[in-house]
Amino acid sequence: MLIWTFYNAYMPLILGDYIESRAIRGAIMGLDNLLAVLLIPVIGAWSDKIDTKIGNRLPFIVIGMPVAALFFILIPYGATTALWILLVIDIIFLLAMTIYRAPVIALMPDHTPPEKRSTANGVINLMGGIGAIIALFGLSHLYGIDRSYPFLIAGLLLFFSFILLYFTVDRKPPYVESLKEDTEEAKAATSFIKGIGKLKHQQFRGHLFILIAIFLYFIGYAGVEAQFTVYAVEHLRMDESAAGFTLGFFSLAFVIFAIPAGLLGSKMGKAPMMLTGLILLPLIFISIPSLPLLSNLFPGINQILLLQIVLFTGGIAWSFINVQAYPLVADLGGKNKIGYFTGLYYLFSMASSIVAPGLLGLFMDIISHPSLFYGAALSFFIAFYFLRKGSIIIRKNKTEPPSNTNNYSV
Incomplete structure (x- = not known):
């Protein structure tokens, strides 16, 4: 939520360096939701079926989170070069976020007994709200100092989250269920x-x-x-x-x-x-x-x-x-x-x-x-x-x- 909130607030301004039309910038901003509807159900079903040494969710997280963190950090640098470079970086970032979103969501029910999932989901929503507030109050201040700072810090936080998940997630969690409806x-x-x-x-x-x-x-x-x-x-x-x-x-x-x-x-x-x-x-x-x-x-x-x-x-x-x-x-x-x-x-x-x-x-x-x-x-x-x-x-x-x-x- 920290990443998405900051992205939604500031990417239109960055695109404004090259694109004057608010409609075209808005259409680009809708791309992440289009990719989500098209790809995430497929990736979620795939993560249900795959079986590796590191489990069924982590393979997608290992690919998606570090790549998303790297290309999020690169966004302000791409903005100083050319529009096509910025768009390529943006598309790769969005694809990487799409790759790991469903498997990460599935980690909660994988590790939580059914009777406690409502409480766990409440904690998730609370953390999402905190992430949004930090993005708009904290990272926005850094944006005024240097455009690259908030992207760097948010990207590093995402990468740190990946490291934390990698070493704490059970390879064979006790409550694995189908992600089809999650x-x-x-x-x-x-x-x-x-x-x-x-x-x-x-x-x-x-x-x-x-x-x-x-x-x-x-x-x-x-x-x-x-x-x-x-x-x-x-x-x-x-x-x-x-x-x-x-x-x-x-x-x-x-x-x-x-x-x-x-x-x-x-x-x-x-x-x-x-x-x-x-x-x-x-x-x-x-x-x-x-x-x-x-x-x-x-x-x-x-x-x-x-x-x-x-x-x-x-x-x-x-x-x-x-x-x-x-x-x-x-x-x-x-x-x-x-x-x-x-x-x-x-x-x-x-x-x-x-x-x-x-x-x-x-x-x-x-x-x-x-x-x-x-x-x-x-x-x-x-x-x-x-x-x-x-x-x-x-x-x-x-x-x-x-x-x-x-x-x-x-």
């Missing part, structure tokens, strides 16, 4: 293969609307995540390191409020909490382009501090949405279709991450930089409509008596 990408691919066409049936109409809502609001989130530093540097004339540091307040708020948001969702209902966030977050996004005007009217207000406060409130609103989303979709499947709807959740959310940076970048190219937030806000408002409509349909279906042609219940 990764987000594998679940997405499996659901697509099983037949996304099922969603066109009348009994799944409400479910489809909820999934469309997830696709739409992830366009807004993923687009802002990838293009915020571009907006801050090119439009607000902020220092590059300050741009990443400022974005960190969004992640910080999400980490702090994730557990409270989950508790509120349990008390008030998942859909109502999401609908609340889908109203609050776009209103917050719409306010961001007006902040420079506010600071001009009131010279005593620090524009960057004001933006950080607004993004922090945005992170709270995002926790209302994102914490509830997967449990809501999992509930749609009842007891018998949880895996299927889990796969659909990841399919719709990851599809957004592929297209969002390029789409909102296109808005920035054609209209203006502030259209990043207006486009993101629009995606949230439309998502509000689909989520509300889908929730109403499902609630109505639950209150109707079952028939022979439609006996699916939630």
